[in-house]
Amino acid sequence: MNLRRKQAIEKALANLRLRLLDLSNRNKILSFKHSDRSRTHIRIIDELPDVLFKKLVDGKPLRFRSLPEPEDDPKDEKTDRFLMALEEARLTDEEYLEAIQQQEEDELNSRRNQEIERSLKDRVREKLRMPLRRSPQAMSMAEYAKNYGLEPNYSLPLPGAQEEISKRHGDNEIQTLLLPDQMDRKLSGITEQARTVLQETGVNTLYCIFGFLEWYEAPHSDTALLSPLLLYPIEIERILDRSKYRYSITSLGEEIQANITLAARLLKDFGLKLPDLKEEEAPESYFRKIQEAIKEHKRWCVRRYITIGHFSFARLVMYEDLNPTNWAEPNSLAIHSVISELLGGTERIESYHAEEYEADHPEIARKVPLLITDADSSQFSALVDALEGKNLVIQGPPGTGKSQTITNLIAAALAMNKKVLFVAEKMAALDVVKKRLNDAGTGDFCLELHSTRAKKRDVLDSLAARLKIQNQVPRPKGFESSLQELENIKQQLSLYVATINQPIGNFDGLTIHDLLWKEQNFRKSGALPKCLEDIKLKDAKTLDALDLDRAKNVLRQIEHHGKEFSKKYVSIDRHPWSGMTTPVTPPH
Helix, strand or coil, rough: HHHHHHHHEEEEHHHHHHHHCCCCCCCCCCCCCCCCCCCCCCCCCCCCCCHHHHHHHHCCCCHHHHHHHHCCCCCCCCHHHHHHHHHHHHHHHHHHHHHHHHHCCHHHHCCCHHHHHHHHHHHHHHHHHCCCCCCCCCCHHHHHHHHHCCCCCCCCCCCCCCHHCCCHHHHHHHEECCCCCHHHHHEEEEEHHHHHHHHHHHCCEEHHHHHEECCCCCCCCCCCCCEEEEEEEEEEEEEEEEEEEEEEEECCCCCCCCHHHHHHHHHHCCCCCCCCCCCCCCHHHHHHHHHHHHHCCCCEEEEEEEEEEEEHHHHHHHHCCCCHHHCCCCCCCCHHHHHHHHHCCCCCCCCCCCCCCCCCCHHHCCCCCEEECCHHHHHHHHHHHCCCCCCCCCCCCCCCCHHHHHHHHHHHHHHHHHHHHCCCCCHHHHHHHHHHHHCCCCCCHCCCCHHHCCCHHHHHHHHHHHHHCCCCCCCCCCCCHHHHHHHHHHHHHHHHHHHHCCCCCCCCCCCCHHHHHHHHHHHHHHHCCHCCCCCCCHHHHHHHHHHHHHHHHHHHHHHHHHHHHHHCCCHHHHHCCCCCCCCCCCCC
16 A cells, blocks of 8 residues: 555544544533433432442442432322322423423522422312312422431532441442432433433443533633533443332443543643543542643632433544554554545446346355355345455345345355454344344354443353353254255256256247246136147147248138138038048058
8 A cells, every 4th residue: 555545544534533523512521411300310419439439340239319208298199199190280280380491400409499399289289179288388409408417419528538438428329319209200211211222222321420520611701511521331220119110220341431522622622631541540539630630720620520311422432442542553444455445445446236146056156155044146146245355235125135134144254264243323233133143053153242232241251151162062963964965956956947948949049938938828818729738749849930830820720610610500410421430441
């Protein structure tokens, strides 16, 4: 590869890599807004970041804990009838919706908000004709939490000496500033989104965010931006416990990641290089490094928040994967044959329409190992091109066999001792192909690296399982004889096809196949009299078109005389010569 071409490919790679990062304020990795109304994230109070992080790393499930139910809430407001009416009122009550709309986000846990909620409940009681309730003055959630000895500030407490860590920081629960029904609504939304995204794309978007950087785009800007600092991938589980849902989170076993997008934005706008996150570094240590790095920016600060929610982080991982410094040879990506042709073009002339090969031709058949699922001639031809190293695009509506072709291609590549990377936008496509490979007994050769199957522990276990069965899978009994029988049947079928497609006689190139179809179509038309069905032409192979025309003329004359006979005599019994036969000549 010449230097100019290589430099062009490297430049194209760098540009594509930058496009993976959305450096605008629309990206919530850069500008995140907490919302008490949102069902995509939930905030944590009264926890220690390092303690919480260690529990997750140790694989402990951490259960969400709400504030206690208010003791002055009437029991009749916990019935299904009341709760269903209350949920409907939250969506339809105009007075409630208007009052909530006027509330600022940071006021949603205030005393005023509790009064709005209480008024709504009272209207629901009135609508359901329930007894009126006299209640004490409503408290804010912060005041309510303090009554139970909790620290209600979203800015988490600073770490102290180990012996000073209170019991509530050492348990396996995560404290929220929400009442049970509020927390349930939040967590149900988060859980449903996690399930949907995982099913559709196979990508986990649920993270526990440790710390936020509060910063400003310009020295005189009045709007502060809030950017996550550390993202730790987790999964959420919901179980039904005594008619109530319990929610908990656990680690996916992956490494905590720094916000690469934030680092790129600050470097671009301010020339500020954020410190690297060291392996196994705890959040508190990283917070101190960030605070030191931004000390020249007086209004900037590290917010000690922990938020659990959905963040699209897959592109950041791809951005880091494409970093040339992460490869053994910095130029290895640019000189890779596929990437080189994709970004730098090729001198080969590729056809816009693929050639369809004769699948049963021995020379063509040898190019594709045994198929493990059905394939028609066009699918087989695609396999031939792919295994010859051609780049191709296979198009077709649902149900036309694309997944079958991919399955056969993976199996054929495995038989040729090749590695295959199968990537799909939707997880359903991965599952279909994996099921087909499982059904064919080749599933053990697949390593799944998506969704919940991409956990570090699961990947290591999967590799260990495959090493264990290496060289221990027996060859199927009777495989060689079955293979030979298959080959014999294929040869017989190929010979039959070749035979019926050979020209026959002197019929202007007509094949046996053509004549058989003509005969069948003629029978179906009803034009062939019954009496002629068993007539056989002598030396049919030697007849030509002229002989056939003569025979047709004779038949037409017979048909003409037959019609004239019917007109004149009606019946053969009325003919003068009826009853006469041809005399038989006696032998000499």
